[in-house]
Amino acid sequence: MEVIVLGAVTSSVYALLAVGFTLIFGVARIINLAHGAFYAVAGYAAYILINLGGWPVLPAMLAAVLITALFGVAVDRVFVRPLRHSHMAVLMITLAISMAVEQGLTVAFLGEARSLPPLIDGKVSVLGVDVAAQRLLTLLVSVVLIGALWLFIQRSRLGAAILAISQDPEAAEYVGIPAERIFALVMGLSAALAASASVLASPFLSVQPSMGLLPMVKAFCIVIIGGLGSIPGSILAACLLGFTETFVAFHISSTWSEVISVAAVFAMLALRPAGLLGKREAF
Amino acid sequence: MTPIPRLPATGRRTALLGTLGGVAGFGLARPALAQSGQPIRIGMSMPLQVQLGRDARAALGFAVEEVNARGGLLGRKVEVAFADETDNTEAGVNGVRKLLNDDKVDALVGHYTSGTFLAAMPHIARAKRVTVIVGASSPAIADRVKQDYARYKYIFRTTMNASNQSADVLDFVSGMLVGELGLKRIGIVAENARWAQDIATLLVEGAAKVGAQVTVNETVDNSTTDFSPILSRVRSSGAQFMMTLLAHSKGDLLTKQWHDTRVPVLWGGIDGRAMDADYFNLVDGKCLSMIAANFAVRAPITPRTIPFFDSFKERTGHFPSYTAWTSANGFHVYAQAVERAKTLDADAVVAEMERTNYEGVEGRIEFDDRHDARSGPGLLNYVFAQWQPNGERVVLWPKAIRSGAMIVPPWLSDARTPG
Numbered sequence: 098m099e100v101i102v103l104g105a106v107t108s109s110v111y112a113l114l115a116v117g118f119t120l121i122f123g124v125a126r127i128i129n130l131a132h133g134a135f136y137a138v139a140g141y142a143a144y145i146l147i148n149l150g151g152w153p154v155l156p157a158m159l160a161a162v163l164i165t166a167l168f169g170v171a172v173d174r175v176f177v178r179p180l181r182h183s184h185m186a187v188l189m190i191t192l193a194i195s196m197a198v199e200q201g202l203t204v205a206f207l208g209e210a211r212s213l214p215p216l217i218d219g220k221v222s223v224l225g226v227d228v229a230a231q232r233l234l235t236l237l238v239s240v241v242l243i244g245a246l247w248l249f250i251q252r253s254r255l256g257a258a259i260l261a262i263s264q265d266p267e268a269a270e271y272v273g274i275p276a277e278r279i280f281a282l283v284m285g286l287s288a289a290l291a292a293s294a295s296v297l298a299s300p301f302l303s304v305q306p307s308m309g310l311l312p313m314v315k316a317f318c319i320v321i322i323g324g325l326g327s328i329p330g331s332i333l334a335a336c337l338l339g340f341t342e343t344f345v346a347f348h349i350s351s352t353w354s355e356v357i358s359v360a361a362v363f364a365m366l367a368l369r370p371a372g373l374l375g376k377r378e379a380f
Numbered sequence: 381m382t383p384i385p386r387l388p389a390t391g392r393r394t395a396l397l398g399t400l401g402g403v404a405g406f407g408l409a410r411p412a413l414a415q416s417g418q419p420i421r422i423g424m425s426m427p428l429q430v431q432l433g434r435d436a437r438a439a440l441g442f443a444v445e446e447v448n449a450r451g452g453l454l455g456r457k458v459e460v461a462f463a464d465e466t467d468n469t470e471a472g473v474n475g476v477r478k479l480l481n482d483d484k485v486d487a488l489v490g491h492y493t494s495g496t497f498l499a500a501m502p503h504i505a506r507a508k509r510v511t512v513i514v515g516a517s518s519p520a521i522a523d524r525v526k527q528d529y530a531r532y533k534y535i536f537r538t539t540m541n542a543s544n545q546s547a548d549v550l551d552f553v554s555g556m557l558v559g560e561l562g563l564k565r566i567g568i569v570a571e572n573a574r575w576a577q578d579i580a581t582l583l584v585e586g587a588a589k590v591g592a593q594v595t596v597n598e599t600v601d602n603s604t605t606d607f608s609p610i611l612s613r614v615r616s617s618g619a620q621f622m623m624t625l626l627a628h629s630k631g632d633l634l635t636k637q638w639h640d641t642r643v644p645v646l647w648g649g650i651d652g653r654a655m656d657a658d659y660f661n662l663v664d665g666k667c668l669s670m671i672a673a674n675f676a677v678r679a680p681i682t683p684r685t686i687p688f689f690d691s692f693k694e695r696t697g698h699f700p701s702y703t704a705w706t707s708a709n710g711f712h713v714y715a716q717a718v719e720r721a722k723t724l725d726a727d728a729v730v731a732e733m734e735r736t737n738y739e740g741v742e743g744r745i746e747f748d749d750r751h752d753a754r755s756g757p758g759l760l761n762y763v764f765a766q767w768q769p770n771g772e773r774v775v776l777w778p779k780a781i782r783s784g785a786m787i788v789p790p791w792l793s794d795a796r797t798p799g
Contacts, residue, residue, distance in 0.1 A: 103608050208429030210632055212664050220642045229640035301640055302605050303632060311605070346609035352572060352601045354609075 100344050102226040108339025109239035110298050114312050115319035115331040116243055117290030123326030124263045125280045127181065131172055131191040132291055133313025134198035139165040139292030140304040141202055144211055154214050158296040162289050169288025173281045181280075195309065202306035215300035235297040242293055243332065246286070250328075259283060263326070318358040322365045324375020333373055337361075417456045420724065422711065423485030425463040425475045425500075426492055426515070431656050432701035433492065435692075436514060437462060439704035440489060442695065443711045453715055454722065461485055465492055467628065472496035473503070480507045486724055487511065489710040492703065493628070494518035494575050505531045508726045510717075510733065512710035513537040515703050517545060518575045522750035533730050536751040538710045538740070539675060539702075540762070542575040544755035545650065546582035548762035549623070549673065553583075554590035556764070556777045557621055561786075563646070567619030568597045569610055569626070569634070576625040579650070583623070595619045600629055607634045611643050622647035632663050639666035642791040648672055648764065657699030660771030667767040669789045675702040676742035677765045677773045679783055688741045705741035713738050713745060 118132045142164045146157035172194060180186035215231035223233065250256035261269040262279045270276050294312065302308070319338055323330030338358055346354040365372060424440055426433035444458045452458055461483035463475030473496060479485050480503060488504065491497045492515035501524060504511050511534055513521065519541050525532045540548070557563040566587060570580040577599070584594050595617035598610050611634075614622050622638075622645050624631065631651040638647065648671030653659055655674050660667060678689040678699065688708070692700040717732035718724060738745045743760045745753050753760050764777040766786060774784035788794060 099608075099612055103606075107606065203429065207434075208427075209431060210630070210662070212632075212636070212662060214664060215640070218640070220640065227641050227643075229637070231640065301633075301637060303630070303636075311603070343606075343609070346606070347612065350599065351604050351606070351609055352599055355601060355603060 098224050099226045100340065100347050102223050102228055103232075104340035104343035106228070106232045106236045106339075107343055108336040109236045110294050111315055111319055111339050112243060112332050112335035113239045113290050113294040113297075114316040115323065115335050116246065116328055117287035118316040119320040119323070119326055119328060119331045120246075120290075121283055121287040122320065123328070124259055124283045125177075125181070127177065127184065127187045127191075128325075129177075129191050129284070129287065130188060130313065131194040131198070132287065132316055133309030133311075134195040135165050135169055135288040135291035135309070136295040136312045137198055137202060137306065137309035138168055139295035140213065140299045140308055141206065142292075143213055143296050143299065144304050147214065148211075154216055158216070161296050162292040165292035165295075166285040166289040170281045170285040172288075173284035177284070178277060178280070195313070199306050199309065206306065208306060210303040210305040213296070213299040213304055229301055231297075231300045235301075238293070238297055242290065246290070247328070255282070315358060318362050320372070321362050322372055324372025327372065327374040330372055330374030419457045419459040420453050420487075420718075421459050421461060421483060421485040422714075423461050423463065423476075423479030423483055423488045423509075424490040424707070425465045425472065425479060425488065426490045426703065426707075427466060428462065428464045429466070431658065432515070432652065432703045433465070435696075435701040436490060436492075436703035436707040438696055439692065439700060439708040440711055442692075443708040447711075447715055453718055454724070458715075465490070465496060467493070469493070469496045469499055473500045476500040477503055480504070480509060485509065487714055487729075489707055489714065490514055491516045494521065495573070497521060498524075501532065501535065504534065508534055510714060510726055510729050511535045512714055514539055514706035514710045516575075517542045519543045519578060520574065522752045526750045533751070534726055536710075536713070536733055536747055538713060538745055538753050539706045540755055540760050541752045542578045543582065544752070544760070545673075545762060546579040546586070547755065549579065549583060549650070550586045550590060552673075552762070552764050552777050553587065553592050553623075555779065558591050563620040564592050565595045565618055565620045566592050567595050567614035567617055567622045567645070569614065569622060569624045569649075570597070570599055571626045571629040572599050572601050573628060575627070576650075579625050600626075602628045602630075605630060605633055607637045608641070610634075611638060611641065615643055615645055619645055621645065622649075624649035624651055626650065627652035632659075635663045635667045635670065639663075639668075639789075642789070644792055646671075646788060646792065648766070654767075656701045657771075660767055665771070668769065669766060669787050671764050671766045671776060671786075672773075673762045674765050674773075675760070675762070676705065677763055677775060679763070679765075679775050679781055681742055681763065681781060682739055682744075684739060684741045702742075709738065709740040709745060 121127060121129050139161045142161035143157050146152040146160055147154060176190045177187055180190055217230040217234055219230045220227050221230050221233050250259055258274045258279055261274055262276055266276050319334045320331050323334030342354040342357050345357055426436045428434060428437060440460060444460055447453055447458055461479055463479050465472040465475055488509055488511040491513045494516040497516040498520060522541055525535055568580050568583060570576040580597060584597060587594050596613055600610060631653050650673045654667060654672040676685055678686055680686060688705055689699055692704055713736050717729045720732040721728040734747055736745055736747055744758055748754050763775055765773040765775045768774050768787055775781050776786055
């Protein structure tokens with residue numbers, strides 16, 4: 098039962114991270130290695146607002162998500178747009194942004210881990226399992242956010258534009274959809290999802306300059322397993338990975354749980370390069 | 381060569397210098413000598429991005445400043461060069477090589493990570509530089525000194541090695557947990573590092589001899605961020621006390637996750653970060669009731685302890701990490717030996733280092749035949765201090781210096797609540 102409850106929490110954080118990462122690939126066809134930097138920027142933005150600005154926790158976390166979304170849009174406009182024609186150039190510039198953010202945070206805040214206060218303190222018993230209330234909140238908010246994103250894409254005009262761009266950018270532009278604006282919007286959405294994962298998980302994890310690396314690696318693994326560009330594939334892969342890692346940590350050793358995602362990527366690339374729900378091979 | 385940073389002057393500078401540095405190390409006060417000749421260079425390799433590294437750097441700076449104010453060492457000014465050990469072995473070893481080859485230091489004081497230091501040992505042996513370790517605790521370091529004395533005799537350690545640490549941990553288990561509290565079921569959570577596994581092994585072997593039983597022995601990776609499975613296994617094993625052995629792992633996350641899920645098991649042990657005075661604030665007070673092993677806390681352990689803590693706080697604004705006083709001690713032990721040897725010749729200084737009898741902040745420092753600081757009554761010992769409200773630390777063990785009563789987490793009615 099503990100594996101189910103705690104695995105669901107882990108899966109939800111993974112899904113938030115991976116959905117944003119796969120969204121930007123599905124629409125703009127770029128692999129954004131600055132995705133982990135979005136996660137770190139949000140953590141520090143919330144930390145600054147709460148600990149230095151004296152803001153209440155909820156407004157600070159919402160503002161951190163907004164700030165990170167704007168940072169994502171700026172990254173797209175300033176760095177990615179001029180290089181969009183070259184996958185390799187985009188890879189390099191987003192990697193550079195990721196490293197610059199980490200180094201900048203190290204210089205500004207030193208290497209120490211810092212804490213974010215939880216939105217809800219205390220523990221809750223779910224199916225006989227003691228869970229920190231913040232973890233449960235993370236699970237619920239993640240489900241709501243992913244559901245809202247799904248509805249937005251499927252039901253709104255803007256969502257239809259995003260779908261059109263993802264299916265055929267040139268045809269979409271012919272019918273008047275501004276592709277560059279859509280790309281910037283999607284980058285902002287992607288950053289906001291990473292930021293949401295960050296402000297929800299940081300209270301039971303921590304805020305430190307290198308905090309974006311592991312989420313970036315996890316997100317990458319998940320979208321490879323789920324299929325690059327496939328949101329349902331990412332959600333499915335996030336659940337598979339989250340539950341498997343938790344199962345291994347509980348029944349074998351937490352030392353082995355970190356190996357799972359790497360092994361799964363190897364297996365997927367060897368057996369089904371397109372991923373679980375991907376339509377074509379990404380590499 | 382990095383100059384020692386200028387520190388804010390205070391009206392109490394003279395008094396502070398005396399308490400911070402250890403006047404006894406240099407005998408009677410004497411007029412400042414005119415400093416002449418090439419400066420003596422001390423190299424320090426520590427993880428400078430984290431508090432314990434910065435505190436080590438500050439304390440070494442204070443100690444060197446004090447010696448320079450008294451005329452230097454052998455009439456020569458002392459300078460310090462730094463290298464960032466980081467948490468990467470290769471970078472750490474390169475830092476040591478930079479100190480030896482580029483900065484051309486005369487001695488080394490520092491070194492936090494056992495694995496990095498073990499990798500750097502051949503370079504130090506080749507360079508024949510007296511080296512004082514202030515943090516790395518693996519017995520394997522002293523084993524090499526013992527096994528190949530001619531090659532590694534330049535290496536000393538002014539902090540407790542893992543064997544001595546395990547003896548003190550076992551004494552705490554026997555005397556306090558079993559003897560006073562009746563807690564006989566111990567769960568071990570040790571990081572995947574040599575020093576921790578060494579202690580865990582000794583603890584498992586020794587527990588039965590003192591009437592305790594190890595119910596679970598968990599190993600965690602340094603990259604582990606979710607401690608839920610570990611906490612769950614400790615709890616379900618029936619452990620009454622969770623003993624942690626962590627230095628490089630994310631002990632702050634374990635602390636937060638233990639608190640947030642209100643795990644009904646009392647806990648404590650060795651945690652490098654929990655030794656720091658700012659730990660209570662770092663984890664938002666969630667370490668309340670944790671019993672952390674320390675090399676010293678602000679308590680009358682030796683006549684030097686409280687003055688050192690107060691002076692360090694006066695000059696830096698915060699209480700020191702343990703690496704602060706092990707670094708100050710390390711430098712003074714070396715400086716004493718140089719003064720006695722009247723030369724910088726490494727072999728002569730080593731011979732004098734072996735005769736060290738220095739009252740440090742946490743106890744008297746003497747070296748055994750493996751060049752490890754001895755442990756025992758009056759020497760170096762662990763102090764088990766509990767985090768209590770408002771970030772106060774209350775010494776619980778050794779009993780002789782107990783400074784207050786133990787508390788339990790708010791969600792436990794008493795320490796013997798079954799796990």
